[in-house]
Amino acid sequence: MKDLILNYIKSDNYQPLDARELGNALKIKDSKLWTQYLKTLNELEYEGFIGLNKKDKYQTAEKLGIIKGTLDLKKQGFGFLMRDSEPPMPDVFIPRSAIGDASHKDYCLARITKRSDGVRYEGVIIRVLKRSLEQIVGEYFQGAIFPKNMNEDYLFKVKPQNRSGLIDHSIVKAKIVRYSPNKIFDCQIIEVLGHATDPGIEILEVIASHDLVIDFPKAVKDEVSKLPITVLESDLKDRIDLRNDIIFTIDGDDTKDIDxxxxIKKLPNQNYELGVHIADVSYYVREGTELDKEALKRGTSVYLADRVIPMLPRELSNGICSLNPNVDRLTISCIMEINPSGTIVNYQILPTVIHSFAQMTYKKVNKILDSDAALIQAYQPLVKSISLMNELAKILNQLRSQNGSINFETIEPKIIFDENGKVKDITIKERGVSEGIIEEFMLIANQTIAAHFDKVELPFIYRIHETPDKEKIEGLFTFARGIGYPIKMPKVLSQKHLQELLLKVEDTKFEKVINMMMLRSMAKAKYSEHNLGHYGLAFEDYTHFTSPIRRYPDTTVHRLIRTYLFEKKTDQRTLNHVASIMPDIASETSKAERKAMIAEREVLDMKKAEFMMGKEGEIFEGVISTLTRFGMFIELPNTVEGLVHISSFKEAMEFIEEKMTYLGIASRKEYTIGMVVKAKLLGVNPLKGQVDFELVE
Incomplete structure (x- = not known):
């Protein structure tokens, strides 16, 4: 019905009609259809596709100057509506009097009221289509809720009739039930998480604020209870039996969900046969089941310092799907023949069953590669395979580097807890040879799967990374020239140009700032139904196939492999169905990934701040990690980062943005990113994950 109405109103010969005239023109006579027609007409108007002119007759939104966009609300009360349009159109100024009850980042419907010069627009908000803020989590005190990281100047009130049983300093989750132009919002309590002094309440607050869910619904648990806990004989039908092959896993010491x-083996022609065997999650998580719906809703597992919120129930993630040692497990295998130059000359994608020989760890494999005699003796049957893996991974890494793959240096912290759950220490996760081996093998498997489905032109989901922002890259090269590196911005930028710049600054005081600026110029990697390539990796084709226990896109890839290759379903109905659901899966899982990353970073910052408690007044050595107009951030060797606010500087400072430098006005001393400095700890706020330093001469 929507398409019927819209297509008619958008037609070239359409003249504005009222509701009755339009219904007659569409030949809607049946009373039930007429009711549906009026309902659909109202929906189209509410959603901003059509509107009424001054004569109460329907026209398209475009002809009436009705637009949609996201509101950028300024502290002064006015705002700008950032329009949804292709090609991009100028933002629309919304005066304070025309904002209504819309809030910052709300998705709004608006009408243009003034135009000038063809580039300046003014408008009025008609209604909010999607609220950016629907729920809050914070500390309740005397009738109001105070979220800990709320930048906007809002007051969240709980009406007296909804305060029954509430205790001051409770941490609560609430739904906003009424918005108002004066930024005083009425809220209704959804859940009381605990008291502000309860152990672990800060992490529960993060979980609730990001709308993460710990427990699985009863319907999901009921489905899981019916799944087998071991591989059945009936599961082996049409599977290739690899249970006698030397296959094993390599993971971190505390990994429980093994994907x-x-x-690996050397073939008579001196090529390598590399098998990457991935848990066949899609065999157990069938499309449309309650288990599948919940997995899509979660999108990813979330790792929060001392706990995991899994995408799948533990019966699957740690049980029947996990490739634990000495048990049969169902897998999908990508078996690749790779020549000594690193080129894939042949591959197979197969349904398989394996029996993992051992659960190896990165530490053990690294020691074996370092000739640890005791471990070599203990794992003698695997030593030849480990040596071949190292050999092949070096070839693959060299080839990837030659093709322009960009390697950013990143340091990953590990939080060590005591028996009471308090932070005891923060160490740096070691990255040895074996971590690089697994990374190379996962990359080439993901690349092979993506290339296969791109070649056969079937609807699919890809992991994409688009080209960097041109202006930011130009700024990067300008900065590089300003600090003494005579490098020109190429007319056609390739990954190799960025590689060359990273090599020029390697092991210099400018390495960190160039790395940081280059990272910030990059687009965010995401999922898409379109194969746009992966810029950072310099891959034309890329997907995520290797972690279906913890990432829903990988589960989707497995499901498509099963549908297209194993079940041979490529009929038009199947293709239409897949094509129709891929955009939403790509969009929702990209959002879930970003949400998980923000929550993980928030908890990590809180735990780092917790570790610094009681150390106030101590002096630490660190490096300047970021420079801003309001100060500089100092990073300690254990990755704890704190702010030196501009107000704490001992002398007046000038911020030279084009050189990313602070210059002391009197001393003429320069402070740049990567510079080693000493800083005194002034204070810590573990609930907000904030650490404050001041520079020490």
Whole structure:
């Protein structure tokens, strides 16, 4: 019905009609259809596709100057509506009097009221279509809720009739039930999470504020209870039996959800046969089941310092799907023949069953590669495979580097807890040779799967990374020239140009700032139904196939492999169905990934701040990690980062943005990113994850 109405109103010969005239023109006579027609007409108007002119007759939104966009609300009360349009159109100024009850980042419907010069527009908000803020989590005190990281100047009130049983300093989750132009919002309590002094309440607050869910619904648990806990004989039908092959896993010391296993051998023609065997999650998580719906809703597992919120129930993630040692497990295998130059000359994608020989760890494999005699003796049957893996991974890494793959240096912290759950220490996760081996093998498997489905032109989901922002890259090269590196911005930028710049600054005081600026110029990687390539990796084709226990896109890839290759379903009905659901899966899982990353970073910052408690007044050595107009951030060797606010500087400072430098007005001393400095700890706020330093001469 929507398409019927819209297509008619958008037609070239359409003249504005009222509701009755339009209904007659569409030949809607049946009373039930007429009711549906009026309902659909109202929906189209509410959603901003059509509107009424001054004569109460319907026209398209475009002809009436009705637009949609996201509101950028300024502190002064006015705002700008950032329009949804292709090609991009100028933002629309919304005066304070025309904002209504819309809030910052609300998705709004608006009408243009003034135009000037063809580039300046003014408008009025008609209604909010999607609220950016629907729920809040914070501390309740005397009738109001105070979220800890709320930048906007809002007051969240709980009406007296909804305060029954509430205790001051409770941490609560609430729904906003009434918005108002004066930024005083009425809220209704959804859940009381605990008291502000309860152990672990800060992490529960993060979980609730990001709308993460710990427990699985009863319907999901009921489905899981009916799944087998071991591989059945009936599960082996049409599977290739690899249970006698030397296949094993390599993971971190405390990994419980094991997605991937590896096998390798040298062929008579001196090529390598690399097998990447991935848990066949889609065999157990069938499309449309309650388990599948919940997995899509979660999108990813979330790792929060001392706990995991899994995408799948533990019966699957740690049980029947996990490639644990000495048990049969169902897998989908990508078996690749790779020549000594690193080129894939042949591959197979197969349904398989494996029996992992051992659960190896990165530490053990690294020690074996370092000739640890005791471990070599203990794992003698695997030593040849480990040596071949190292050999092949070096070839693959060299080839990837030659093709322009960009390697950013990143340091990953590990939080060590005591028996009471308090932070005892923060160490740096070691990255040895074996971590690089697994990374290379996962990359080439993901690349092979993506290339296969791109070649056969079937609807699919890809992991994409688009080209960097041109202006930011130009700023990067300008900055590089300003600090003494005579490098020109190429007319056609390739990954190799960025590689060259990273090599020029390697092991210099400018390495960190160039890395940081280059990272910030990059687009965010995301999922898409379109194969746009992966710029950072310099891959034309890329997807995520190797972690279906913890990422829903990988589960989707497995499901498509099963549908297209194993079940041979490529009929038009199947293709139409897949094509129709891929955009939403790509969009929702990209959002879930970003949400998980923000929550993980928030908890990590809180735990780092907790570790610094009681150390106030101590002096630490660190490096300047970021420079801003309001101060500089100092990063300690254990990755704890704190702010030196501009107000704490001992002398007046000038911020030279084009050189990313602070210059002391009197001393003429320069402070740049990567510079080693000493700083005194002034204070810590573990609930907000904030650490404050001041520079020490």
């Amino acid at each position: 991937d296993a590896i096998s």
